Amino acid sequence: MGAVPEPGAQSALTRALLTALLLEESRFVSHDKLIRAMWERPPASAVANMRTYVNRLRCWLALSGLGDRLQTRRRDGGGGGGYRLPVETARCDVLAFRLAAEEGGAALRANDVRSAANVLHQAMEIWPQSAQLSVTAPADSWLGIRLADLDEARLQAAENLRAARLMLGDAPLLMWELRGHVAAYPHRERAWGQLMQGLYLDRDPAAALDTFHSARHCFDRDLGVELSPNLHRLYRAILRHDEPAVITW
Template identity: 35%
Template sequence: MRIDVLGAVRARREDGGEIALGGPRHREVLARLVAAEGRMVTTDALVGDLWSDPPARAVGALRTFVAALRRALEPDRAPRTPPKVLVTEGPGYALRLPRGAVDVYRFEDALAAARRSPASPGGADALGDALASWRGVPYADLPDAGWAQRERTRLEELRSQAVEVRAGLLLDSGAGAELVAELAAHAGEHPWRESAWALLARALYRDGRTADALATLRRARTLLREQLGLDPGPVLRRLEQDILHRADALEPFHAAGRPPSPPEGAAGPVPEGARLGPRTTVDLA
C-alpha cells in the first residue's frame, strides 16, 4: 500500500489501484496520522483538529471514521483480528507503515540523506525523484484544516531547500546549462531567497555566461534593496568576487581537485539566505 499527501490525499494498492477512503473527514483523519510520522495522536487531539467546535458526539464520529478507514486499508483482515496499519495505541491512534510507503516520508528522507552525504553517488538523482513525487500543494483537499496549513508551510519550505540542495550537488558534479531554466524559475518564484539567486548565478557562470551571472547578482541586489529594504548577505557578495576573479571554488569539485562542499546552507535546517533578517550593510561590488 502507498499513501500520498504531496497533493490531494490518496491511498493506492501495490498494483497502483486507488483505495476509496470515504469522505473528507476520513481523508483528514488519515492525513493527520501521516503528519504525525508514526507517533500516536490522542483522540482529543484528533477531535480538536477535525472540528473547531466539536459536536457532542465527536468521539463517536471519530471512531466511525477510523473503523471505515481500517476496512478500506486492510480489506482482507479477518474479523476480530487486530489492525496492523491504523492501530489503537494508548488514548489515541497511530499509523504503522514503512517510511518508503508514504511519499512525504520518502521526500524528507531523500533530503536528509543528500545533506548528510553530499558526495554520495546518486544523491541528486534520489532527490530529483523525490521532488518529482510532488503532485501539487500538500494536503490539497484539506484547505481549511489548521494543522494542514502549518504542514503545507513547513513542506513548501523543505521543497525549496530540496531544489537548492539538488542544484548545488549537480553544480558540484559539473552540471550547468541544464539547470539555468529550472533555477531561473525557482528564483522568480522565491525572489527573497538569496540562495536561489546564488545558484542561478553559478549555473550561468558554468554555462560560460559570466555577464549574465553578474547581471543576475545585480538584479538580486536591486530586488532585495527596493522590495525588502535589505542589502545582500555574504553568500552573494562572496560569489560576485569569485566570479570576477574566476575562482577555483566555482569549478566542479573533480576539476578543481577539492572535495564536494554541501550547497550553501545545506548543513542546517534552513539554507543561508532562505530567511532574511537584519544584517550588516555591505555593498556588492
C-alpha cells in the first residue's frame, strides 16, 4: 500500500496481516483478532504461524526503512497481546484515498462541484495502487467486512466523480464509462440513474427513458423488487424535459 512494500504474491497471509494492521489505523490489534482475519479455520499452530508472518512483515517493512514501525504489545502489558503499525496517511494509499474520497463527497454535497471533481479525481488516482494488494479474506470475517466497505467507498467515490462531471457538462465523454459501470454493477440504482442522466444530457432522451425500463426489468427479474422513488423522480424529470432536475438528481 503506497510506500509500504507489498509482500510477494505467494504470501497471501502476510498481505492479509499487513492489510489488517493498516486498516486499523495505528490501533493495536489483538492476536485473536488477527488470527480471525488471516484464517477462516485457524490451525492449531495459528499463534506460532502468525509470529512467523509478523517476522516476515518486519523484513519487508525494513526494505522501506519502516522496520521499527511494527510495534508489539505483550500479553502481560494490559489488554492482551497484539500488534500495531502506525503509518502516516501520506505513506498509505488506502488511508489517503479514504480522506480524499470523504473530502470530495463533502464538496459535492456542498455544491462545490469543480472542487469535488478535482479532489475525487485525485482519490481515484490513488486507488489503483492500493487495489494491487489483492487481499482476500473470509467474507464474514471482520477483515472481509472492512475490505467490502472499502470497495463500496471506491464505488461511491467513482460515482460521485461521475456526478460532478455530469454537472460540469462532460456527459458526451462519459458514455462509455457509464455503460461499463451498469454492466459491471447492474444492481446499483445510481449506476442506472447516471446512465439515464448521461443519455439525456447527451441529447438522447428516448434512450434515457428506455434505460429506466431496462433497469426496472433487471431489478424485477433478478431481485424481485421495484425501483426506488428516487429513480422514478429522475424518470419523471426526463419526461418533463426538466434539465436542471436531471443534472442535480
